[in-house]
Amino acid sequence: MEDLFDSFASVRKASFALASSSIEERRRALKAISEILKREEEAIFSENRKDVEKAKEEGIPSSILHRLSFGEEKASSSITGLVELSRLPDPIGKIREKRELDPDFILEKKTFPIGVIGMIFEARPDALIQIAGLSLMSGNGLILKGGKEATRTNRKLIALIKEATSSFSFSSSWIMGIESHEEVDVLLKAEKYVDLLIPRGSNGFVRYCMDHTRIPVMGHADGKCHTFVDESADLKKALEICIDAKTQYPAACNATETFLVHRSILSSFLPLLDEAFHEKGVSVHADSSCLRYMDHASLMEKGDEDKEYLALECNVMAVDSLEAAVDHINLHGSHHTDAIITENKENSSFFTSRTDSADVFVNCSTRFADGFRFGLGAEVGISTSKLHARGPVGLDGLMTTKWILKGHGETVGEYSGKDGKSFHHKELI
Amino acid sequence: MEDLFDSFASVRKASFALASSSIEERRRALKAISEILKREEEAIFSENRKDVEKAKEEGIPSSILHRLSFGEEKASSSITGLVELSRLPDPIGKIREKRELDPDFILEKKTFPIGVIGMIFEARPDALIQIAGLSLMSGNGLILKGGKEATRTNRKLIALIKEATSSFSFSSSWIMGIESHEEVDVLLKAEKYVDLLIPRGSNGFVRYCMDHTRIPVMGHADGKCHTFVDESADLKKALEICIDAKTQYPAACNATETFLVHRSILSSFLPLLDEAFHEKGVSVHADSSCLRYMDHASLMEKGDEDKEYLALECNVMAVDSLEAAVDHINLHGSHHTDAIITENKENSSFFTSRTDSADVFVNCSTRFADGFRFGLGAEVGISTSKLHARGPVGLDGLMTTKWILKGHGETVGEYSGKDGKSFHHKELI
Numbered sequence: 001m002e003d004l005f006d007s008f009a010s011v012r013k014a015s016f017a018l019a020s021s022s023i024e025e026r027r028r029a030l031k032a033i034s035e036i037l038k039r040e041e042e043a044i045f046s047e048n049r050k051d052v053e054k055a056k057e058e059g060i061p062s063s064i065l066h067r068l069s070f071g072e073e074k075a076s077s078s079i080t081g082l083v084e085l086s087r088l089p090d091p092i093g094k095i096r097e098k099r100e101l102d103p104d105f106i107l108e109k110k111t112f113p114i115g116v117i118g119m120i121f122e123a124r125p126d127a128l129i130q131i132a133g134l135s136l137m138s139g140n141g142l143i144l145k146g147g148k149e150a151t152r153t154n155r156k157l158i159a160l161i162k163e164a165t166s167s168f169s170f171s172s173s174w175i176m177g178i179e180s181h182e183e184v185d186v187l188l189k190a191e192k193y194v195d196l197l198i199p200r201g202s203n204g205f206v207r208y209c210m211d212h213t214r215i216p217v218m219g220h221a222d223g224k225c226h227t228f229v230d231e232s233a234d235l236k237k238a239l240e241i242c243i244d245a246k247t248q249y250p251a252a253c254n255a256t257e258t259f260l261v262h263r264s265i266l267s268s269f270l271p272l273l274d275e276a277f278h279e280k281g282v283s284v285h286a287d288s289s290c291l292r293y294m295d296h297a298s299l300m301e302k303g304d305e306d307k308e309y310l311a312l313e314c315n316v317m318a319v320d321s322l323e324a325a326v327d328h329i330n331l332h333g334s335h336h337t338d339a340i341i342t343e344n345k346e347n348s349s350f351f352t353s354r355t356d357s358a359d360v361f362v363n364c365s366t367r368f369a370d371g372f373r374f375g376l377g378a379e380v381g382i383s384t385s386k387l388h389a390r391g392p393v394g395l396d397g398l399m400t401t402k403w404i405l406k407g408h409g410e411t412v413g414e415y416s417g418k419d420g421k422s423f424h425h426k427e428l429i
Numbered sequence: 430m431e432d433l434f435d436s437f438a439s440v441r442k443a444s445f446a447l448a449s450s451s452i453e454e455r456r457r458a459l460k461a462i463s464e465i466l467k468r469e470e471e472a473i474f475s476e477n478r479k480d481v482e483k484a485k486e487e488g489i490p491s492s493i494l495h496r497l498s499f500g501e502e503k504a505s506s507s508i509t510g511l512v513e514l515s516r517l518p519d520p521i522g523k524i525r526e527k528r529e530l531d532p533d534f535i536l537e538k539k540t541f542p543i544g545v546i547g548m549i550f551e552a553r554p555d556a557l558i559q560i561a562g563l564s565l566m567s568g569n570g571l572i573l574k575g576g577k578e579a580t581r582t583n584r585k586l587i588a589l590i591k592e593a594t595s596s597f598s599f600s601s602s603w604i605m606g607i608e609s610h611e612e613v614d615v616l617l618k619a620e621k622y623v624d625l626l627i628p629r630g631s632n633g634f635v636r637y638c639m640d641h642t643r644i645p646v647m648g649h650a651d652g653k654c655h656t657f658v659d660e661s662a663d664l665k666k667a668l669e670i671c672i673d674a675k676t677q678y679p680a681a682c683n684a685t686e687t688f689l690v691h692r693s694i695l696s697s698f699l700p701l702l703d704e705a706f707h708e709k710g711v712s713v714h715a716d717s718s719c720l721r722y723m724d725h726a727s728l729m730e731k732g733d734e735d736k737e738y739l740a741l742e743c744n745v746m747a748v749d750s751l752e753a754a755v756d757h758i759n760l761h762g763s764h765h766t767d768a769i770i771t772e773n774k775e776n777s778s779f780f781t782s783r784t785d786s787a788d789v790f791v792n793c794s795t796r797f798a799d800g801f802r803f804g805l806g807a808e809v810g811i812s813t814s815k816l817h818a819r820g821p822v823g824l825d826g827l828m829t830t831k832w833i834l835k836g837h838g839e840t841v842g843e844y845s846g847k848d849g850k851s852f853h854h855k856e857l858i
Contacts, residue, residue: 020782099804105793107803114815115785195815210643216816237838244840352833353449356544364534364836373844374536374832375528375854386543386624386829387645388817400815403803404781407793409666411673415802425804 004186007176008143008193012116014173015141019113021169023090026137030086032164033136034079037129040160041075047152048125055123055149063251063310068149070125078129085133085377091395092139098428102421105407106428111399113139115195118187118215119380122201123147128157130378132175136165137377138398142175143194145184155179188213198393200381218383218393222334223253224308225366228325228351229269230342231262237363238341239272244365245339247280251310253382254337254359254369258305258315260325261290266318270294273316282312289318305332322347326354333357335384337369337391358384358391433615436605437572437622441545443602444570448542450598452519455566459515461593462565463508466558469589470504476581477554484552484578492680492739497578499554507558514562514806520824521568527857531850534836535857540828542568544624547616547644548809551630552576557586559807561604565594566806567827571604572623574613584608617642627822629810647812647822651763652682653737654795657754657780659771660691664698666792667770668705673794674768676709680739682811683766683788683798687734687744689754690719695747699723702745711741718747734761751776755783762786764813766798766820787813787820 018026037044048070055068097109117140121127128146135142146154154177162172178187187194191214198218199209206219227245229238245256261269270293277284277296284297285304291297294316304315305328319325322340329338339361340351348362359369359382369392371379376394383389389397415421447455466473477499484497526538546569550556557575564571575583583606591601607616616623620643627647628638635648656674658667674685690698699722706713706725713726714733720726723745733744734757748754751769758767768790769780777791788798788811798821800808805823812818818826844850 016783101797101802101804109820214639216814218816234838240838240840244842248841248845348835352831354445357831359832359834362833362835364834364839365841367841368530368834368836368839369832373530373841373852375530375852385645387647390830391538391832401819402781402786403788403798403820404791405788405793405797406777406791407797409663409669410793410797411669412677412794412796412802413673416677423802423804 001186001189004178004183005190005193008116008187008190010173011141011143011176012193014170015113015116015139018136018141018170018174019092019115019139021139023092025168026139027086029136029165029168030082030133033133033161034082036160036164037075037157038079044075044125044153044156044160045071047156048150051150051152060149064123064149066251067122067124068147070153074126078126081130081372081378082133085137088137088377088395091137091399094399095429096401100426100428101405101423102410103424105410106405108404109401110404112402114398114400116141116143116193117380117398118143118190118194118197120145120184120197120199120201120209121147123149125150125153125157128154131380132161134378134380134395134398136174138395140398143187144175144177145179145187146177148179151179185212188215191215198381218381218389218397219385222308222384223255223336223382224258224306224332224334225254225256225336226258226260226329226333226338227256227366228260228319228322228329228338228340229262229265230322230325230340230344230347231264232344232347233262233265233269233341234343235265235269235272238269239276241339241341241363241365242273243276243280245367246277246282246314247312248365248367250312252367253310254366255310256314256339256366257307257309258317258332260317260319260328262322262325263289263318263320266290266293270316277314280312282314284314284316286316287318290316308334322350326351330354330356336382337361337366339364339366358382430615430618433607433612434619434622437545437616437619439602440570440572440605441622443599444542444545444568447565447570447599447603448521448544448568450568452521454597455568456515458565458594458597459511459562462562462590463511465589465593466504466511466586467508473504473554473582473585473589474500476585477579480579480581489578493552493578495680496551496553497576499582503555507555510559510801510807511562514566517566517806517824520566520828523828524858525830529855529857530834530852531839532853534839535834537833538830539833541831543827543829545570545572545622546809546827547572547619547623547626549574549613549626549628549630549638550576552578554579554582554586557583560809561590563807563809563824563827565603567824569827572616573604573606574608574616575606577608580608614641617644620644627810647810647818647826648814651737651813652684652765652811653687653735653761653763654683654685654765654798655687655689655758655762655767656685656795657689657748657751657758657767657769658691658694658698659751659754659769659773659776660693661773661776662691662694662698662770663772664694664701667698668701670768670770670792670794671702672705672709674796675706675711675743676741677794677796679741681796682739683795684739685743685768685795686736686738687746687761689746689748689757691751691754692718692747692749695719695722699745706743709741711743713743713745715745716747719745737763751779755780759785765811766790766795768793768795787811
């Protein structure tokens with residue numbers, strides 16, 4: 001444990017240097033990483049093939065194999081991602097508020113890196129590259145634990161990233177990998193060195209982290225997303241959106257798990273949906289009202305409405321009204337991403353205001369909930385917490401702020417009592 | 430427990446109505462509260478006198494009596510505070526980000542109330558008024574537990590606030606008080622109804638809350654603040670600032686506990702400081718280097734540098750350099766508020782960038798760390814956490830955000846693959 005703490009202390013030390021490095025240096029470092037990953041891609045692919053081989057032998061499900069495998073296409077989009085990230089404005093030192101308390105007595109709220117991030121994520125090598133890029137660009141030190149199926153790939157990636165950044169002012173110590181569950185337990189105890197934990201994975205795992213650490217946790221938990229097809233929906237749009245929301249990448253947390261359909265359009269909409277889902281191989285669990293119109297569906301069972309399928313499987317349920325749809329979502333959803341399909345502006349505005357979720361969408365697929373698509377450069381996860389960061393978390397969510405007040409000898413005494421000076425609080429931005 | 434949960438559920442229900450109330454209604458409600466508090470002030474004072482009487486009988490220390498007593502002056506400034514708060518811009522529905530993902534496909538990040546806040550605070554009736562005002566203005570339901578010494582005053586204040594808001598759309602259920610420790614323990618278990626806990630008080634108490642709840646906690650903890658007098662300080666300014674930082678209100682969390690003085694100015698500065706502190710009745714604990722120049726001081730003991738005195742008592746220590754001052758502060762401080770007194774711009778910029786505290790001040794008193802003085806309207810506390818809110822927490826810290834994406838049938842499928850559409854991510858603000 002002490003040895004590992006020493007390594008964490010080195011990450012912390014490097015993180016201070018990283019936090020005060022210039023944006024030019026951080027951009028050069030991102031470029032160096034993208035170059036080494038390109039140059040060494042065959043070596044990475046080779047390690048990845050060994051990981052995939054082993055996973056296949058162990059009978060790992062295909063959805064995980066899909067995430068685990070890292071080839072030409074993922075490498076190229078990861079590298080493009082790093083280059084795009086480096087073009088974003090510097091997230092450090094942004095002035096969020098600026099106010100003159102009194103002439104020449106200036107208060108600023110400025111962004112600073114949080115410090116050291118502990119990130120625990122699934123077996124996805126492209127996620128490692130994205131997370132490392134975001135940490136570096138945002139000036140945060142990083143301790144990484146990837147899914148064990150990707151051990152060899154991750155080891156190679158981290159070694160290359162360290163190599164690419166070894167000659168920079170912050171040294172290669174800004175990033176380190178850990179591998180075992182025992183090391184994760186040490187990480188959970190490392191509140192002296194780590195400022196924020198971001199565990200991705202099952203709700204149970206996120207809860208385990210929260211219950212075993214004093215470090216703040218940004219939970220990336222369940223995605224029990226809903227799409228509500230309102231009375232006034234354009235049924236053609238609705239159909240395309242529903243298919244996309246379920247089938248475009250069913251293993252994603254932003255895929256829709258339950259479709260709510262307004263009772264007045266069951267007979268017109270459900271036969272179309274039934275046919276389309278059947279064609280795409282989606283197993284539908286329908287409530288008794290919907291089942292009448294869906295020949296290929298089976299009857300929902302108790303508890304189905306709370307499931308996250310992450311597969312070509314979903315629920316279809318009838319609701320009596322917009323209000324009932326919102327109530328159902330707030331009760332059974334995971335406050336992640338929920339959409340309404342409607343041509344009625346009042347209804348969409350009610351839905352966006354009342355639905356208590358990180359992402360609330362109108363007339364588009366829940367699958368858009370993603371840092372890249374949102375224009376955040378990338379994401380470390382999607383937060384379903386209401387504090388600090390909510391929804392896709394990019395550079396902005398990895399920053400804290402500092403209040404900086406610059407005076408010329410001001411005392412609170414001068415500003416006190418009946419004859420004291422008063423503040424004029426003039427906004428400067 | 431179930432009864433109390435029912436009451437919490439009513440607060441939650443009212444909080445939804447409050448969250449969608451108009452700013453005009455919330456402003457009228459603040460006005461109604463300020464009017465009833467003015468009209469009924471004699472009744473409030475009378476309850477407060479009973480609380481003070483009882484506290485005196487029980488031998489409560491004078492610093493707590495000072496916070497507990499609520500008379501003409503505090504009433505008037507509390508009421509002014511409510512009026513000023515109502516003049517601030519509506520914190521709900523502010524657009525923090527706005528981006529076109531593609532023509533007419535618009536993403537917005539908008540502010541929304543967090544939901545229900547559980548607030549546990551010391552025996553300060555004026556704090557109750559401030560916290561209630563902030564919650565109402567920010568659209569959040571509120572469950573309050575004030576210090577037990579103020580029980581009668583708090584009960585009266587909450588009854589009046591309920592009376593004043595009973596005819597509004599959100600009903601008087603938006604606010605409730607709890608009184609016993611047993612009720613606090615129920616509050617800690619109320620994660621179904623409460624979105625955020627803000628415990629103020631000792632570090633031990635904040636830690637107790639964190640260890641006994643699944644609700645996110647915004648900790649308002651220790652204020653171990655430092656003032657560093659740099660080599661190049663203007664000694665006249667420095668002296669005035671040091672006196673203010675220690676003596677203007679020693680019981681405040683933003684009062685300085687340890688003064689660090691650059692070794693090169695010990696002989697010129699310390700005799701002045703010694704005289705001034707002696708005159709103001711401050712007991713000084715000096716390290717051996719400083720003691721030589723401070724006739725009225727005593728020698729520091731081991732552990733003194735980690736103390737929060739909250740009284741006319743402080744440490745004075747010599748440091749060899751700016752870097753040493755920053756290191757000392759980062760190690761021994763509580764990341765609350767720390768100041769440098771210097772005429773050297775490079776030094777102040779090093780200090781503000783390297784000091785890892787919520788508030789970092791240049792040439793002014795640490796006592797300025799306060800929501801009113803910062804122009805935030807008021808504060809629910811000063812957060813020493815790096816997440817969500819850091820430093821004085823006003824309306825802004827009581828808001829979360831929602832991402833709202835409005836499309837016209839967009840699917841992720843259209844934006845995928847080699848021939849897919851691409852995002853143009855045009856910033857609209």
